[in-house]
Amino acid sequence: MQKIAIMGAMPEEVAPILEKLGSYKTTEYAGNKYYEASYKGIEVVVAYSKIGKVFSTLTATTMIEHFGCDRLLFSGVAGAVSPELKVGDLVVATKLSQHDLDITAFGHPYGFVPEGAVFVEADKDMIELSKKVASKMGKSVKEGIIATGDQFVANEERKNWILETFDASALEMEGGSVAVVCNALNVPFFILRSISDAADMDASFSFDEFLESSAIISAEFVMNMVDEI
Numbered sequence: 001m002q003k004i005a006i007m008g009a010m011p012e013e014v015a016p017i018l019e020k021l022g023s024y025k026t027t028e029y030a031g032n033k034y035y036e037a038s039y040k041g042i043e044v045v046v047a048y049s050k051i052g053k054v055f056s057t058l059t060a061t062t063m064i065e066h067f068g069c070d071r072l073l074f075s076g077v078a079g080a081v082s083p084e085l086k087v088g089d090l091v092v093a094t095k096l097s098q099h100d101l102d103i104t105a106f107g108h109p110y111g112f113v114p115e116g117a118v119f120v121e122a123d124k125d126m127i128e129l130s131k132k133v134a135s136k137m138g139k140s141v142k143e144g145i146i147a148t149g150d151q152f153v154a155n156e157e158r159k160n161w162i163l164e165t166f167d168a169s170a171l172e173m174e175g176g177s178v179a180v181v182c183n184a185l186n187v188p189f190f191i192l193r194s195i196s197d198a199a200d201m202d203a204s205f206s207f208d209e210f211l212e213s214s215a216i217i218s219a220e221f222v223m224n225m226v227d228e229i
């Protein structure tokens, strides 16, 4: 019996999903709220982790280990790294890295620690499925690398360094840790982000302005993915 985790980092990112579900059971666990529902005959668990790699690690692990989810989809917003991406554009993660993980003093590459890997690859089947959903919706979706770090990036210099170092299309603060959790627990995962800003000096203003609308764009797409799974 499959059970799908639908995750975000912020209330605004899961609100459109909860609205679509209508009714759900709320469980408080480990400092977070988990919303369970049956959606078109599929068991789903929805939660927002709170911001950053630690909170998202806790929530992803809880959804899998405590609630028994066997698949995880993430919906949220991100800063654009690729210059072609504009506010509202969708990015599907092909693989994810942690741009602030740094033991380069020992000669290791950025984002690497022993017995780890710079990149964690997302589930190929769900990436394929996203192409079908995108064409059904008449939307173009960019597949690309997402770089994750515990910082809201609001300057060109850091953004360009992330582009050069990880060849990232977008950046955010949870996907890379969710990827490590799902990979370690052998749970297929799909990470979708809608652009809210350009990770430049205007990022915080753009984020405030477009969080809600971009979160809705991402949530609509993720729910269409769930319909097809």
Ligand SMILES: CCCCCCN(CO)Cc1c[nH]c2c(N)ncnc12
Binding pocket: 009, 051, 052, 076, 077, 078, 079, 080, 151, 152, 153, 154, 171, 172, 173, 174, 196, 197, 198, 199, 200, 203, 207
């Ligand atoms: C109140 C502050 C909320 C910040 C949360 C931002 N999320 C984190 O996942 C996505 C995101 C959108 N734009 C970003 C940026 N420029 N840098 C990092 N992360 C992001």
